[in-house]
Amino acid sequence: MSNVQEVQPNKAALAANQAVVRGRITEVKRTENACYTDVVLPAPDQYSSPQHVRIVSTRLLGKPNDDITQRVTLKGYRRSYTDKNTGQRAYAVDIALSAIED
Numbered sequence: 001m002s003n004v005q006e007v008q009p010n011k012a013a014l015a016a017n018q019a020v021v022r023g024r025i026t027e028v029k030r031t032e033n034a035c036y037t038d039v040v041l042p043a044p045d046q047y048s049s050p051q052h053v054r055i056v057s058t059r060l061l062g063k064p065n066d067d068i069t070q071r072v073t074l075k076g077y078r079r080s081y082t083d084k085n086t087g088q089r090a091y092a093v094d095i096a097l098s099a100i101e102d
Helices: none
Strands: 018-030 035-040 052-057 067-082 089-099
Touching (some): 018 052
Parallel strands (some): 052 089
Antiparallel strands (some): 018 035, 018 067, 035 052
16 A cells, blocks of 8 residues: 555445445546546456446545545436437436545
């Protein structure tokens, strides 16, 4: 583990639309207003692929190859697009994870 402060999920109860993400940082992108941290989650078993998520925060959560545990808020939005095969309007939902920084 790194020097990054680890969140203890048992000490703080999760509210609705919150979750705990535990994984390894693969990439960090910083802008003037936010940090975008890409995290690979452990695969559930040896035959499954690991999942990847991006966490948005105002502060740096760690550096690549750091293992982290981070409380997040689930956010998302619905967007429409035109299906290229049918020409009909379709909808997709994009989910975003925002770090809970206390």
